[in-house]
Structure formats: structure tokens, C-alpha cells
Amino acid sequence: MKFKNSLFFFLVFAFFQNVIAQENQQKITPAFLQYENSKWVDSVMKSMSPRDRIAQLFMVPAYSNKDEEHIQELLNLIENQKIGGVVFMQGNPKEQVKIMNRLQAASEVPLIGAIDAEWGLGMRLENTINFPYQMALGAIQGEDLIYDMGKEIAKEIKRTGLHINFAPVVDVNNNPENPVINYRSFGEDKQNVVKKALAYMNGMQDEHLLTTAKHFPGHGDTDTDSHLALPKINHTVKRLDSLEIFPFRKLINAGVGGIMVAHLDIPALDSTETPSTLSKPIITGLLKEKLGFQGLIVTDAMNMKGVTEGHEPGVVDKQAVLAGNDLIEFTEDVPKAIAEIQKAIKQGLITQEEIDEKSRKILAVKQWVGLDDYHRISPKHIEQELNTPEAKLLKRKLAEASLTVLKNTGDLMPLMRLDTLKIASVSIGSGEKTEFQNSLDLYTKIKDFQLSREAGTAEIDSLRKALKDYNLVIVGLHDFSIRPNNVLKLSDEVKSFISEIARNRQSVFSVFKNPYVLNKIDNIEDAGILIETYQDSPLTEELAAQLIFGGIGANGKLPVSIGTKFKAGYGLEVEGGIRFEYTLPEEAGMDSDILNTRIDSLMQVAMDAKAIPGGQVLVARKGKVVFYKAYGLHTYDDTIEVHKNDLYDLASITKISSTLPLLMQLYDEGKFDLSAGIDDYLPYFKNSNKEGIPFRQILAHQGRLKPWIPYWKNTLRKNGSYKWFTFKKDSSARFPIKISDDLWLHRHYKKKIYKAIKNSPLEKEAKYKYSGLAFYLTPEIVERLTGTDFRKALNNRIFDRLGATTLTYKPLEQFPLRRIVPTEHDYFFRHEPIHGVVHDEGAIMMGGVSGNAGLFADANDLAKLMQMYLNMGKYGGHRYIKESTLKEFSKTQFPENDNHRALGFDKPYLEYRGEDSNTAKDASKDSFGHTGFTGTMAWVDPEEDLVYIFLSNRVIPTRENTRLYELNIRTKIQQVLYDAIKE
CATH class of the missing domain: 3.40.50.1700 (Glycoside hydrolase family 3 C-terminal domain)
Structure with missing residues (x-):
């Protein structure tokens, strides 16, 4: 074959040795070519006139966000000009499918549909996924995720009724100032570019989506945007061969289906200043003959100034076909382009047989992508199907890996x-x-x-x-x-x-x-x-x-x-x-649809029934927080929405969140003995009926202690007024403990509480009986054993290291009232709504700091503590408690006595009791945690590596509201977690 460009002969010589070396390399033929002479292709070719076969070469832009006039223009081109396909641009998937269905119905030969979706449909369509740009993908070590991305993008594109993706970009970007490729490239290392591009290509093509490696012969080292002008690349043939062309050669050898040609001026390959899109030496001589590419050759958009400058619409499309392109993208004047090619055939510049060969190639692509058995695409549920949890997780993994x-x-x-x-x-x-x-x-x-x-x-x-x-x-x-x-x-x-x-x-x-x-x-x-x-x-x-x-x-x-x-x-x-x-x-092996729909539904049931006005739910599995939502309002009669960083009164969850972790640490240090009694740490209790009762019995709630004491009632006279040495209406040095604005407690009243506990009678039998009495005493025990203020010890040893900064007593010291969820309207003691201070009467009389109640937190910070327990004492790279200690404290202590409790922790009942059980049916026997009177629950399950946090204020407006228990919402939600675990 003769070429006007004499420089091309030099190119042939320069490439010669390289070509010889490549000849022995096994090439994979593009898969669609198997259909080039199929019965279907033959039958379609026979049904088309020579003019119609020319028309198969043209694709025009289509938009799903334009009006009916635009669709009519497309229909006119299909019905009257018989174009081969469309390139969809901006819009939304549902409308795109509807339009594509209309276009296909109007076309005698099925249309090929393409899209430029380098980083997924989100590049063009609303409400679809944007995967990371190729430069980010170039940072990833390994190619498996990129292959998976290729498959996912192919599935999504096919779901919208299309068949070609104008991707991947295989330009080697070695010019930081490149205005058009840059972040669209896998990077400057040609080997890395090839590895990533092959993975992306194979993922798409394995799903029968045609790919087009672009922008041949390499657009990476330019400082001009070919959308705006014609860039010039002044590299030698040797340099071009070794770098820019290298990825294309590798993808051709690997069976890439398509190559897109760029609008570039490359003097070393064509000295006539002809854009590469229109250059026969570059397309036919280099790409087809020397590189041996047999697949589909596609032009870059023919409306870009890099090719339109100085070239007339229609005429420029003819020149692109004469240069060797098969598919002309963004033709601006289809009738003229067809007429120009017909004229070129008459002039002997190209033969009808060569046109037919291109037309057959396009039809072969159509058969390979399934258009020989075309079915209308349903728009139903399309956005949901394009935004699956699996696709979202893949996007997350890609971004993380980059x-x-x-x-x-x-x-x-x-x-x-x-x-x-x-x-x-x-x-x-x-x-x-x-x-x-x-x-x-x-x-x-x-x-x-x-x-x-x-x-x-x-x-x-x-x-x-x-x-x-x-x-x-x-x-x-x-x-x-x-x-x-x-x-x-x-x-x-x-x-x-x-x-x-x-x-x-x-x-x-x-x-x-x-x-x-x-x-x-x-x-x-x-x-x-x-x-x-x-x-x-x-x-x-x-x-x-x-x-x-x-x-x-x-x-x-x-x-x-x-x-x-x-x-x-x-x-x-x-x-x-x-x-x-x-x-x-899904990253933790759970089903997001089950979690979201069913937890949302149960929370709505609870709120509709006025069991709770709102709440927070957090779920973590395998150290991953996979569900964290806030629901509803602070109270039934306001408009303040619950946010995820709002604090709830944890009530009895305080027992396992405050003194218990400190006691476990002291146990590790040999300072706290489970066989010792209260009197060993608080001598005041010697010679009482509590003397000698071991903490193992007390923490397992079978130490014979009474469940509770209504301390506030002990402050009343028979006529209902307060005893003079207990409360005053104003604060003073003697009455510094605030109960409410006009109720201040005597500074030494804690001694009265201790005395009431000391003198309280014991249960007759040492069997399970839940009691909070000992937890009023544990903060002082901790202070004696550590020599440190209880709150300071708790913060220094546990909360601050965990980063659990909302886990706190007296939250108003650190947080605004608007972030604290109200609890009960107290009509019998404080006679005011309880907001910002502890709900429990005994805890507020302890100054708001007690081992039985008083802690506030949001779900996230409470979950950190529970995850530390689940990790058997370790979190954030720091060990808080020995593994052996946590195992001891979290196991059932006296099952032979029909007691399901661990040490401080609650456990599932020994036998499941159906709706009356304290946990979900599928909660393992190894699971442990606690619930709270205000409507809270914190639970972990080592068997399934689960953390579950439920926070609410079910006591609003009154503790008499027991609908949360009656509906069994907390344990029903807990069961959802097990149902969501995928085998």
C-alpha cells in the first residue's frame, strides 16, 4: 500500500524490529468478530441498501434530559437516515431507558447504544454511582477490585439499554499540566496503566460490554485540550512506540474490542498536520497494519475543535472513514456525511466492499452484545438496581484502597x-x-x-x-x-x-x-x-x-x-x-436491606404506638459500624429531632459502664477480690448483715440484697413535708447538692444512703434477685483502691482513652441542653420535667454520680466501650482489661442456682422464654450486656462479633408508659441483626 506521507516509511523501518518481536506474541482476537459472518449479520446485510450500510457507521448524541423535540430529531435520523447508533450523554437512567426503547422500536436494525462512562454511569446520569477517577484507581495495589468495577459498570450500562463504554483511558499521563487527561489516567507508569486498564477492560468485556481503549495513539503528554484546539505532540517515533503506544499494543494483544482515536497532531507519525482522527498513516498504517488491530475503531467526538477547525461537517466524517475509522461518533451532519461517502465510493477513494466490511463489524458487535435477540428494557426499579449495596460497597473499597x-x-x-x-x-x-x-x-x-x-x-x-x-x-x-x-x-x-x-x-x-x-x-x-x-x-x-x-x-x-x-x-x-x-x-456480612427496612419499621411501630418519641440504634459487626441512625423527636410535644450525637440517660447501663470496668482493672491489678465482701473495702459495713457476702455473689445479683430503696421517701415527714436536715429551697455550704432549682440536698446525705443500705434486711435465700444497692457503694470503693476521684479515674483510665467523650456524668457540665434528650416528668419527687440530669432518684441524691445510674452518652460512644468488651478488653491499640478477666466477668456464674447473670453483666435467660425473654431468640449464650429503665439496651455477642446499642427515653412523659416492653421492640430489633447476617 502506498502512502503520501513519506515519513511513514521511516516509521515502518523504526517499528520493524519491534514488530518482529511482537509477531511471536499470541494475540487474542476481539470476541465480537466471531459473528462477522454469522447468519444474522448476513441476513441484516442483505436487508440493507448500500446507503443504509454507510449509515450504520454513524452515531449521534442523545440526551435524556432534553425535550420531545430532541427525541423527534433522533427519530428522524433513525427512520430517514438509518443511523447505526446513539451516544447517550446527560440525563437520568429512567428517562434514558424510555427514550432508548422508543428509538429501538423505530429502528429497522437494532441500534448500538454507547456512553462515555469512564468512572461509571454517574459521569453522565443523575442518581447513579460515580466510581473513583482513574488516577485514584492507579494508586490501588492489585487489580481485582478494578476488574470487579469493570463488571459492575458493564452491568449498570447494560441495564440502561446500552452496549459500549468509551473506556478505559489508557493514556500515560506524564504531563502534570495536562488539562484534559490528567486525573482520567491511571498514571505515568506505563506498566501500571496496562495492568489497571486490562483489569477494567476484562471486567467489562466479560459482561459482553464492548470497550474502547482511548485516546490512540496517546493523549497523556499534552498541555492543550483537544475539545478546544488541536494538541501537538512532538515526540520521536521511538519515544511514542516505547511509551504512548505501549498500553494500546498490550490491550490489542489482550483482545480489546475497540480503540478510540484522539484528535492529535503528531508530526513523527504524520507530517501533514492532519488530526490523527483523519490520518490514514496513523489509523490504517499504524493501528490496523502494524499493531494488527482488527476490532472496532471509533473516532473521538467529531464536534470537538481539535478536529472541526478548518473541516466542514459531513466532509470531516468522510475523511475519518477514509482514514480507517469504523464508527463515527457525534456526527454533526449525517445526511451530508452519507452523501460524501457515496461520492468517495464513486471517486474510487473507498470501495463499497470496504464500507460493507465496516458495517459487518458493527453488526457483529450488535450480535455479540445480544441485539440479535433484542428485548425492551424495563425502567421499573432501575434506580434501585443501579444503586445496589454491593455496588456501593465496591465503590467504598476502591476509594479505600486508593x-x-x-x-x-x-x-x-x-x-x-x-x-x-x-x-x-x-x-x-x-x-x-x-x-x-x-x-x-x-x-x-x-x-x-x-x-x-x-x-x-x-x-x-x-x-x-x-x-x-x-x-x-x-x-x-x-x-x-x-x-x-x-x-x-x-x-x-x-x-x-x-x-x-x-x-x-x-x-x-x-x-x-x-x-x-x-x-x-x-x-x-x-x-x-x-x-x-x-x-x-x-x-x-x-x-x-x-x-x-x-x-x-x-x-x-x-x-x-x-x-x-x-x-x-x-x-x-x-x-x-x-x-x-x-x-x-455488606462489608460485615450483613444484609443492608433487612437492617434498614426492618429496623426502620420497628422504630416506626414504637413511635406510632407512643412507646418512645424517638431513639438511636447502632449496630456493629466485626469491628465495623454498619448501622447508625437517629429516629423521631426528643419528646412527643416538640419538634426537636433526635440527632446521632444527642445524649441519652443510660440508666442501669451505668452499672456495666462505670464502676464495672474499673473493678475489672483493679481485679487485674490484684486490688479487687471477688471473694471479698463490701466490708473489706468499706469498714463501715463491718458487723452488718452485709459483712462477708462475697462480691461474686453481689455482682451476680444473688447476694440477698434488696432490689432497691426509695431513699427520697425517707426524707419525708408524715405530713409530706421534707425533714429539716435533708432539703432546703436554696443552696448553701451545708446544702450544695442540687436536686432541682428549689430543692437542695444536705452535703452529708450520702451517709444516710449508706446507712439505709447497711441496715436494709436481706432476702431469705441466696438466689437470683436483681439489686442495685451495691452499685451505690462501688464508686467509693474505686476511690479507696485507686486513691483517685471516681470520675477522674473513670475518665483517665477508660473514657478518654476510648475517645468516648459523651460517656459522662453530669452532662450539662460539658454539653448544651439541646443535645441532651429529656426523660420523665417527675410528679412525685422533683415535681418538674427531668432534662439534663439523671432520671434515677437515688442517683440524683448521690449528686448525680452513682454506680447504679447517672451516665449519659450517645450510641456511638457507648458502642466503643461495648466493642472493647467484645474484643475481650482491647480497643484502639490499647489493652484495658485482661482477656481472662473479661471472660470471667461475662460468663454466667451460678447456672446451677437458676441464675443467668454474669458479674455485673446481664446474660440471656438460661432457657428462651419467647416474648418474655430478655434477648433475641438467636442471641448466643456467650452474649452479654445490660438494659436500662429509661428504655436503653447495650449488648454484645462474641459468637457473631456483634455490638447492639438501643437508646430511647420511653419514660417520657411517665415511667408508667410500658409500651416499649409490651411491644418487645428492643429484642425484636436485636433479632433483626441475626436475621441480617448472611451465611
């Missing part, structure tokens, strides 16, 4: 010893609290700040001053643009401030931007921790926060070099799984 840690000075991450850290977070580029900051807050107490992109000296000075109070600063560098381009729109003052913070090694930076911007920030590489996420989204923000605290790990590697700061392939590995990961149920 996270790249570039600095981790002194293994600072994951953050340990939260009790030693005073943390501030700064989101730069956001005017409001970000998802990143919300996710950071799940792990510990953090003060949040925002800094605008254009901040000046005054705003920065104010923030600088505020940050002096913190010993760790976490910075989120945000990018809320549609695409993560290599752009850094920050004021000089903000850039300087970022550099200042980075020089402090106690700084954490999470960059939610294109990695190339790191080269535009001085000293960013000096930060204590530096994380690159590649793009900004709620998901990447959430995952970055989890990485910082060890909920997840990271092993991503940079797919591109960042100047001289970091080279491609660099990335540190960080351990995860030491604290909660917040994820989807």
Missing part, C-alpha cells in the same frame, strides 16, 4: 493515646463543617474550624491564635469543583499558613485534591502526616478520617510523581482495624 499515605512521621498514624491529645481540625476551602470533620468527631472530641480559600491576614491571625490551645492540628484541604484538576485556588496568605502548619510535625494533612497540587504548596511534605485522596467527596472525606484514627488502613502508591517531592510508586502502609470502621452492612 488512599495514599505520603508521610507518617514517627508512626504517628493511627493516632494513639487519645487522652493525651487536644485536637483541632481545620477545613480549608469550606464555609461550613465538612463530612471530614463530622467523621473525625466520631472518634474523639475535636474542635472544628473552617478557613476560606481567600482568607486574609486578619482571619488567619484569629485562627492561628485559637490553634495555640491544641497539640495536634488536622487539616483538610478541600476541592469542591466538579473535577479534581491540577488547580490550587488559594490566597497567598492561606498558602503561607498551610506551609506554617506543615512545618509543625504535630500536624495532619488530608489533601482532597489532585495530587499534582502538592507541588504547588511549600513545605507540605514536612507535615507529620500527609494523606492524598485524589478527589473530594463525602466518601473520601469519611475514609480519610477513619484512616487517621485507625478504623481502616492504607497501602496506596502514588501513580504520578509530584515534582521532586514524591516519586511515582511511593506510598506508606498504615495499619487499620484498631478502632471502629464505619461502613456498609
Whole structure:
């Protein structure tokens, strides 16, 4: 074959040795070619006129968000011009399916439908999934997830009635200033590009979706957007062959179905300044003959200025066909294009046989994708089917696997010893609290700040001053643009401030931007921790926060070099799984549909029945929080919605959340003995009927203690007034304990409570009888054994290290009233609604701090404590309690005495009692936890690695409301967890 371009002969010679080496390599023929001469293709070819066969080569754009006039234009092209296909652009999936069905019904030959969905349907269609951009995927180690993504994207595209994806991008991006490829590339390493592209390609093609590797012969090293002008690439043939063309050769050998040709001026391949889309030396000579590609050759969009400049619509499409393209995308003038090709046939520039060959190839694709047996696509449930939990989980896994840690000075991450850290977070580029900051807050107490992109000296000075109070600063560098381009729109003052913070090694930076911007920030590489996420989204923000605290790990590697700061392939590995990961149920082997629909339904039943006005439910499995929701209102007669960070009165869950963990620690230290009695630690109880009763019996609730004592009633005279030495209406040094605004308790009344406990009679038999009396005494026992104030010991030893900062007594000391859910309207003691203080009368008379009640928390922080128990004493990389101790305390102590209780912990009844049981039917015998009078439940099951938290205020407006018990809501929801576990 002769070519006008003399340079091509030099290209042939330059390629010669390479081609010889490649000849012995086994090539996989594109799968669709098996149908090129099938009976169906033959029959369709016979039914079409020569003109119709030309028309098969053209695809026009279609939009599912345009009006009927647009659809009529498409129908006209189908019915009168007999075009071969459409390329769907913006819109929504339901309308797209409806339109595609109409178009197919109007077409004599089934239409091929394509979409440019490089990162999934979300690139084009509303209410569909955006998978990570290819640069993020380039950071992933291994290709299995990318293969799975290819399969998922193929299924989704097919579900919308389409058959071709104009992906993957296989351009090697080695130009940081590339305005059009950049984040769309797998990176600068050609081998990595090939591995990732092959995985993506194979995933799609294994689902019978045609793929088109693009943008041939390589668009990575340009600084011009071919949508706006014709880029020029001035590399030698040798360089092009070894780098730009390398991925295309590999995918061709692996059987890629299609190749998309770019609009590029490449003098080394064609010296005539002809765009590569129109270049016969590049398409026919190089792609088809030298690289041996037999599949479908597709043009890039023919409305882009890189090809339209100086070329007339219709005429330019003819030139593309003459150059060797099979399928012309975005033809702007179909009738003229067909006429021009007919003219070219008459002129001998191309033969009808060559056109027929292209038409057969297109028909073969149509048969391979199943259009020989076309069925109408149903729009019913399409959005649900395009947003499956499995697809969402895959997206999460991909984003997580891409996270790249570039600095981790002194293994600072994951953050340990939260009790030693005073943390501030700064989101730069956001005017409001970000998802990143919300996710950071799940792990510990953090003060949040925002800094605008254009901040000046005054705003920065104010923030600088505020940050002096913190010993760790976490910075989120945000990018809320549609695409993560290599752009850094920050004021000089903000850039300087970022550099200042980075020089402090106690700084954490999470960059939610294109990695190339790191080269535009001085000293960013000096930060204590530096994380690159590649793009900004709620998901990447959430995952970055989890990485910082060890909920997840990271092993991503940079797919591109960042100047001289970091080279491609660099990335540190960080351990995860030491604290909660917040994820989807499917990642923990649970069914999200069962959890969501059934828990929502049961909570609605409870609220409709006025069993509770609202509540919180948290579920964790395998160390992963998979369900965490807030429901309803604070009270029945207000409009304040429950939020996930609202605090509830835990009631008796206090027993296992306050003194019990401290007693277990003291047991580990040899300071607390289960065989000892109260009198061994509180001598005041010597010579009482409590003397010698071992704590093993007491904590298992068979120490013969009375269930409770109504202490407040002991303060009343016979006429109903209070005894003078108990309460006063105003506070004073002698009456400092606030019960209500006009009720203040004597400072020594605790002694009266102790005396009442000491003098209380014992039950006749040592058998199970639930009692809270001993838990009034345990805080003082802890203080005697530790030499530390009880609350201080509890915070220092347990809560602060857990990051459980809402687990607290006296919540009004730390939290605004609006975050605390009210409890009962007290008409018999305090004579006021109870809000912000403990509901239990005995606990409020202990000053609000007791071992039997008084703790408040949100579900998330309570779950951290319960997860520590489930982990047999370990959480966040720290061991709180010995495993042997937790096993001892959480096992049933006296089953032979018909007692199901453990030490402090509740356990399932020895025999399941149906609706009267204290746990779900499927809760294992190893499970343990506690419930609370206010309508709470905290339970763990080691057998299924489950944590379950239920918080409510069922006592609003009165404790007489027992509908929560009657409906058995707590245990019914618990059973849902077991039902949701997948085998």
C-alpha cells in the first residue's frame, strides 16, 4: 500500500524490529468478530441498501434530559437516515431507558447504544454511582477490585439499554499540566496503566460490554485540550512506540474490542498536520497494519475543535472513514456525511466492499452484545438496581484502597493515646463543617474550624491564635469543583499558613485534591502526616478520617510523581482495624436491606404506638459500624429531632459502664477480690448483715440484697413535708447538692444512703434477685483502691482513652441542653420535667454520680466501650482489661442456682422464654450486656462479633408508659441483626 506521507516509511523501518518481536506474541482476537459472518449479520446485510450500510457507521448524541423535540430529531435520523447508533450523554437512567426503547422500536436494525462512562454511569446520569477517577484507581495495589468495577459498570450500562463504554483511558499521563487527561489516567507508569486498564477492560468485556481503549495513539503528554484546539505532540517515533503506544499494543494483544482515536497532531507519525482522527498513516498504517488491530475503531467526538477547525461537517466524517475509522461518533451532519461517502465510493477513494466490511463489524458487535435477540428494557426499579449495596460497597473499597499515605512521621498514624491529645481540625476551602470533620468527631472530641480559600491576614491571625490551645492540628484541604484538576485556588496568605502548619510535625494533612497540587504548596511534605485522596467527596472525606484514627488502613502508591517531592510508586502502609470502621452492612456480612427496612419499621411501630418519641440504634459487626441512625423527636410535644450525637440517660447501663470496668482493672491489678465482701473495702459495713457476702455473689445479683430503696421517701415527714436536715429551697455550704432549682440536698446525705443500705434486711435465700444497692457503694470503693476521684479515674483510665467523650456524668457540665434528650416528668419527687440530669432518684441524691445510674452518652460512644468488651478488653491499640478477666466477668456464674447473670453483666435467660425473654431468640449464650429503665439496651455477642446499642427515653412523659416492653421492640430489633447476617 502506498502512502503520501513519506515519513511513514521511516516509521515502518523504526517499528520493524519491534514488530518482529511482537509477531511471536499470541494475540487474542476481539470476541465480537466471531459473528462477522454469522447468519444474522448476513441476513441484516442483505436487508440493507448500500446507503443504509454507510449509515450504520454513524452515531449521534442523545440526551435524556432534553425535550420531545430532541427525541423527534433522533427519530428522524433513525427512520430517514438509518443511523447505526446513539451516544447517550446527560440525563437520568429512567428517562434514558424510555427514550432508548422508543428509538429501538423505530429502528429497522437494532441500534448500538454507547456512553462515555469512564468512572461509571454517574459521569453522565443523575442518581447513579460515580466510581473513583482513574488516577485514584492507579494508586490501588492489585487489580481485582478494578476488574470487579469493570463488571459492575458493564452491568449498570447494560441495564440502561446500552452496549459500549468509551473506556478505559489508557493514556500515560506524564504531563502534570495536562488539562484534559490528567486525573482520567491511571498514571505515568506505563506498566501500571496496562495492568489497571486490562483489569477494567476484562471486567467489562466479560459482561459482553464492548470497550474502547482511548485516546490512540496517546493523549497523556499534552498541555492543550483537544475539545478546544488541536494538541501537538512532538515526540520521536521511538519515544511514542516505547511509551504512548505501549498500553494500546498490550490491550490489542489482550483482545480489546475497540480503540478510540484522539484528535492529535503528531508530526513523527504524520507530517501533514492532519488530526490523527483523519490520518490514514496513523489509523490504517499504524493501528490496523502494524499493531494488527482488527476490532472496532471509533473516532473521538467529531464536534470537538481539535478536529472541526478548518473541516466542514459531513466532509470531516468522510475523511475519518477514509482514514480507517469504523464508527463515527457525534456526527454533526449525517445526511451530508452519507452523501460524501457515496461520492468517495464513486471517486474510487473507498470501495463499497470496504464500507460493507465496516458495517459487518458493527453488526457483529450488535450480535455479540445480544441485539440479535433484542428485548425492551424495563425502567421499573432501575434506580434501585443501579444503586445496589454491593455496588456501593465496591465503590467504598476502591476509594479505600486508593488512599495514599505520603508521610507518617514517627508512626504517628493511627493516632494513639487519645487522652493525651487536644485536637483541632481545620477545613480549608469550606464555609461550613465538612463530612471530614463530622467523621473525625466520631472518634474523639475535636474542635472544628473552617478557613476560606481567600482568607486574609486578619482571619488567619484569629485562627492561628485559637490553634495555640491544641497539640495536634488536622487539616483538610478541600476541592469542591466538579473535577479534581491540577488547580490550587488559594490566597497567598492561606498558602503561607498551610506551609506554617506543615512545618509543625504535630500536624495532619488530608489533601482532597489532585495530587499534582502538592507541588504547588511549600513545605507540605514536612507535615507529620500527609494523606492524598485524589478527589473530594463525602466518601473520601469519611475514609480519610477513619484512616487517621485507625478504623481502616492504607497501602496506596502514588501513580504520578509530584515534582521532586514524591516519586511515582511511593506510598506508606498504615495499619487499620484498631478502632471502629464505619461502613456498609455488606462489608460485615450483613444484609443492608433487612437492617434498614426492618429496623426502620420497628422504630416506626414504637413511635406510632407512643412507646418512645424517638431513639438511636447502632449496630456493629466485626469491628465495623454498619448501622447508625437517629429516629423521631426528643419528646412527643416538640419538634426537636433526635440527632446521632444527642445524649441519652443510660440508666442501669451505668452499672456495666462505670464502676464495672474499673473493678475489672483493679481485679487485674490484684486490688479487687471477688471473694471479698463490701466490708473489706468499706469498714463501715463491718458487723452488718452485709459483712462477708462475697462480691461474686453481689455482682451476680444473688447476694440477698434488696432490689432497691426509695431513699427520697425517707426524707419525708408524715405530713409530706421534707425533714429539716435533708432539703432546703436554696443552696448553701451545708446544702450544695442540687436536686432541682428549689430543692437542695444536705452535703452529708450520702451517709444516710449508706446507712439505709447497711441496715436494709436481706432476702431469705441466696438466689437470683436483681439489686442495685451495691452499685451505690462501688464508686467509693474505686476511690479507696485507686486513691483517685471516681470520675477522674473513670475518665483517665477508660473514657478518654476510648475517645468516648459523651460517656459522662453530669452532662450539662460539658454539653448544651439541646443535645441532651429529656426523660420523665417527675410528679412525685422533683415535681418538674427531668432534662439534663439523671432520671434515677437515688442517683440524683448521690449528686448525680452513682454506680447504679447517672451516665449519659450517645450510641456511638457507648458502642466503643461495648466493642472493647467484645474484643475481650482491647480497643484502639490499647489493652484495658485482661482477656481472662473479661471472660470471667461475662460468663454466667451460678447456672446451677437458676441464675443467668454474669458479674455485673446481664446474660440471656438460661432457657428462651419467647416474648418474655430478655434477648433475641438467636442471641448466643456467650452474649452479654445490660438494659436500662429509661428504655436503653447495650449488648454484645462474641459468637457473631456483634455490638447492639438501643437508646430511647420511653419514660417520657411517665415511667408508667410500658409500651416499649409490651411491644418487645428492643429484642425484636436485636433479632433483626441475626436475621441480617448472611451465611
